[in-house]
Amino acid sequence: MKIPEKMQAVHLNNHGGQFVVRAVLVPRPKQGEVLVKMAAAPINPSDLQRIRSISAEQDLSTFIPGIEGSGMVVAAGKGMLPKLWLGKRVACSAVYPSSGTWAKYMVTSASYCFPIPKAISDEQGSMLLVNPMTAVAFFDIILSDKHKAIVNSAAAGALGTMIRILGNKYNIPVINVVRDERQANMLLADGAQYVLKLSDKAFTGQLHLLTHELKATLALDPISGSHTQQILEALPYGGTVIVYGNLSASDQGPSLRPLLLENKKLHGFYLGNWMKDKGLLKTVRNLIRVRQLLKNDLKITIQNRFPLDKVQLAIDTYLNNMTGGKVLLIPECNETVRYSSTTLSERV
Ligand SMILES: NC(=O)c1ccc[n+]([C@@H]2O[C@H](COP(=O)([O-])OP(=O)(O)OC[C@H]3O[C@@H](n4cnc5c(N)ncnc54)[C@H](OP(=O)(O)O)[C@@H]3O)[C@@H](O)[C@H]2O)c1
Incomplete structure (x- = not known):
């Protein structure tokens, strides 16, 4: 797959929390890392909490918000796990503060990715981890x-x-x-x-x-x-x-x-602490359990979807009615996708 030089990514314009979408270089994965072409990323309370708590010293030029999401692994750094995930659809989590899911591409640790089966959509998979x-x-x-x-x-x-x-x-x-x-x-x-x-x-x-x-x-x-x-x-x-x-x-x-x-x-x-305490084996076992539950039992309502450059509208929509369901940022979002509000279980 041809990876472009530049991508769109959400940034903060200032420490007060005004968003802008910038064209930045697509990052390249190093040892143990993968490059994910993002398909969907939710807005969660923890994302907003993280944005609110950014310190005045933090360099905003490298900060991309978004903790979790899903996408396709399109490039792999050195190591067994990155090579294993190459070409797979994954649920993924960002490595704070160097990467974020509210972007077209994200480099993250291969150990922060988990493959998602066909039965789970990109949208459902984007909310699998948290x-x-x-x-x-x-x-x-x-x-x-x-x-x-x-x-x-x-x-x-x-x-x-x-x-x-x-x-x-x-x-x-x-x-x-x-x-x-x-x-x-x-x-x-x-x-x-x-x-x-x-x-x-x-x-x-x-x-x-x-x-x-x-x-x-x-x-x-x-x-x-x-x-x-x-x-x-x-x-x-x-x-x-x-x-x-x-x-x-x-x-x-x-x-x-x-x-x-x-x-x-x-x-x-x-x-994060709970998973660390439980260890890798138990975490993987729980991830497998979660995948199973998402196929059969758990349903997450999505109230709307927005492209990256409508991030402020997406956040306002979510905060206006958190109970109405999750709002997703979809890099390849078009009008048809945007207004088809459904529950994930209906889309599987
Ligand atoms: N510690 C962890 O590891 C961890 C992991 C996952 C989630 N979380 C936390 O879990 C919480 C829920 O996340 P979520 O994704 O389920 O959020 P969500 O889907 O947006 O739901 C939030 C719910 O809380 C209600 N709510 C918001 N503020 C409230 C308040 N002050 N008093 C009473 N109800 C209030 C909302 O009602 P309205 O629509 O009326 O506002 C809504 O029903 C968040 O705080 C998140 O950070 C923590």
């Missing part, structure tokens, strides 16, 4: 720590939906916490059994009752701030809260009272 792997990691924890039921906050989002689906699959009752009536109705229509609304004045009392009734000893919390305090208080004696995101963008930590007096635990979770 959320589905996290959902699988959570169920590894839930099952090995023998939790009888769990609390799932921000349950109407992509990862919250996966947690709900896997709860059904593994027979673990899930108490779904959503923002409002609209999201609650959405989940109830989708067959969810336990749904609580943050907007409900009686929320805290309802959560307390339900966690005790179902013996829900684990809560998964991507909201953090005062919400962490609410769920820590509501869990039964000895319960654990895992904070894995900061959707509320709050700096506020919970009070230590439930930890000191009720033997409760507060943990953080970051997928």
Whole structure:
């Protein structure tokens, strides 16, 4: 395949976060690396978090956003793994801060790529690494720590939906916490059994009752701030809260009272660390599990697709309605692709 000299890539124009698309040289893979021709890349909360937290010292001329995506390996550096992936469709993750998926091409470590089978589309594959792997990691924890039921906050989002689906699959009752009536109705229509609304004045009392009734000893919390305090208080004696995101963008930590007096635990979770702790073999086994789940069980809704030069519109669309589904950046995007909003499972 002929690789062009230059490509389009999303950059930040300034540290305030204004995006521009620049024509830059297509990077060449070194030892252990591959060049991926990008097919699709989602906008995830972690991408926006990373963009927001860029330090004033960081050189913006080399920074391309985008953590995960999918594409075709079109060139390989030295090494067994790069050669193995050459010509394959892969789900891939960027090496921070030297590469990013919001571009036509990306060089990344071959060990950050995982082949995707025919049954999984490029779009579905582009979201394979972060959320589905996290959902699988959570169920590894839930099952090995023998939790009888769990609390799932921000349950109407992509990862919250996966947690709900896997709860059904593994027979673990899930108490779904959503923002409002609209999201609650959405989940109830989708067959969810336990749904609580943050907007409900009686929320805290309802959560307390339900966690005790179902013996829900684990809560998964991507909201953090005062919400962490609410769920820590509501869990039964000895319960654990895992904070894995900061959707509320709050700096506020919970009070230590439930930890000191009720033997409760507060943990953080970051997928990269979890995978490192589990080791390569277990990570590969989990990736195979994720691929299987994406073929059969998990569904990720896509609300829209945009070309790279519409990145700001893509982000605005996503932030305007995160529950509406993922927004993808597609380098070869045309109008037909862009407006065909579907769920991934329908496209397989
Ligand atoms: N630690 C890790 O390794 C790891 C891995 C994967 C994901 N995550 C985290 O998981 C979280 C969810 O990711 P996702 O891809 O599922 O996101 P998503 O699909 O965009 O869904 C986010 C959901 O959260 C809701 N939400 C946003 N802000 C909220 C707030 N302040 N209070 C209550 N609900 C709120 C949204 O509702 P609206 O539409 O009403 O805004 C939406 O339903 C993110 O924080 C992400 O960073 C962490």
